[in-house]
Amino acid sequence: MARRRRHLEEEDGINITPMLDVVFIMLIFFIVTTSFIKEKGLEVSRPSTTPPKEVQQDEGPIVVRIDGGSFIILQGRILEPAAVAANLERARAEKPRSPLIVAAHPEADTDALVTVLDAARIVGIESVSVATTETP
Numbered sequence: 001m002a003r004r005r006r007h008l009e010e011e012d013g014i015n016i017t018p019m020l021d022v023v024f025i026m027l028i029f030f031i032v033t034t035s036f037i038k039e040k041g042l043e044v045s046r047p048s049t050t051p052p053k054e055v056q057q058d059e060g061p062i063v064v065r066i067d068g069g070s071f072i073i074l075q076g077r078i079l080e081p082a083a084v085a086a087n088l089e090r091a092r093a094e095k096p097r098s099p100l101i102v103a104a105h106p107e108a109d110t111d112a113l114v115t116v117l118d119a120a121r122i123v124g125i126e127s128v129s130v131a132t133t134e135t136p
Contacts, residue, residue: 074088
């Protein structure tokens, strides 16, 4: 009878070692299978509290408008997406130190904005500001 009682006392505890093994194996699996990808995006400069740079009076900013129909307009002319870079290059040649302001309508497609920003990067315009226009 003494043997039977000792046998029951040994089995009273719960062995959690197998459960810990499974948890650690799952943890290692998730760490190994996770991929770390740095996604690319557009850099947006936020307004700062420093005073703005002074622009000479004879050189105003280059203003590109994007209307509600996603048409790109520079100096009153509607541009095709393929011709934006060439027109920005011409405008930059006329005003080499002028910043670029992209005034986009809130309902315009993002694709038109990205086209203008890509063209500005290709042309080499470093100072680019994005603004929204009021809806009529």
